[in-house]
Amino acid sequence: MRSGPIIAGLLASTACSAAAYCAWVRPWVMTWGATDEEVAAALPGDEFLPDADGVATRAITIDAPPDAIYPWLAQMGPSPRGGAYTYDWIENLLGLDMHSTDRVLEEFQHPVVGETIGVGPEASRIEIADPGRAFVTRTTDGDWVWSFTLVPDGDSTRLISRNRFRLPGLGKKLAMIPMEPGSLIMERKMLHGIKERAEALAHAG
Structure with missing residues (x-):
């Protein structure tokens, strides 16, 4: 045969x-939850990787003001930070040591530009830390920028998450294709996790 x-x-x-x-x-x-205007908008952090090979812009409406959302962004990261509010068991299969908390961790509420989150090849540097407005990190190799932008929308807030990534070589570009749906599953859970925590914080006064 x-x-x-x-x-x-x-x-x-x-x-x-x-x-x-x-x-x-x-x-x-790549655009789950985002409006056409949000996908097309220039957002804080875009300038750190203008020649990205790919961009994912995802968003959610949160019934809370920006100052009830930003604390959850500021403390994201592996232990002892607050986790990623997604499927911890999947994150930890990859050795990321994520443990999502339901508490605001005061010791991580004042991030500064230049501070590093994580260790090794997964480490990211804080590039923008603007309370109530934006939080942006970039991996130490410069190939991935992750930004969160908070946009007031009446009594609610739009939380816009944007991933900009560079993929050197054809192999990495092809490998990203099956990873993209998986990234949506994780990020959708994360956005809902932030929404639940921020709304609970806002309603608690």
Whole structure:
């Protein structure tokens, strides 16, 4: 039995699936919850990686003022920081030592530019720490910028999360395709986790 036609068929099927994902699914994956205006907007942190290979802009409405949301952003990170408010068990399978807290940790409420969060290749440097407005980090290799922007919306706030990333080499670009849906699952849980904590904090006065 000749394997050539089978391999060619598999390659063609994979190419078609990838094309369908990029055309129909990827736009939703990369912009979950965000409006067209938010996706197109220039946000704090964009300037740190203007030539990004990819951008994910996701957002959620939180029934709380910005000052009830920012504390949860300021303390994010591995233990002893506040965690990432997502699926801790998945994070910790990767050795990230995340333990999401439901408390505001006062010792991490005054982040400063230049401070490093995490250790090793996963470490990020705080680039913007503007209470009630924006919180931005960049990995030490400069290939990933993660920004959170707080935009008042009546009595609520829009929390906009933007990931800008650079992927040197074709291999990393291809590897990112199956990772993108997974990143949405984790980030959607994170945004809802921040929403629940911020609304509880606001309602507690």
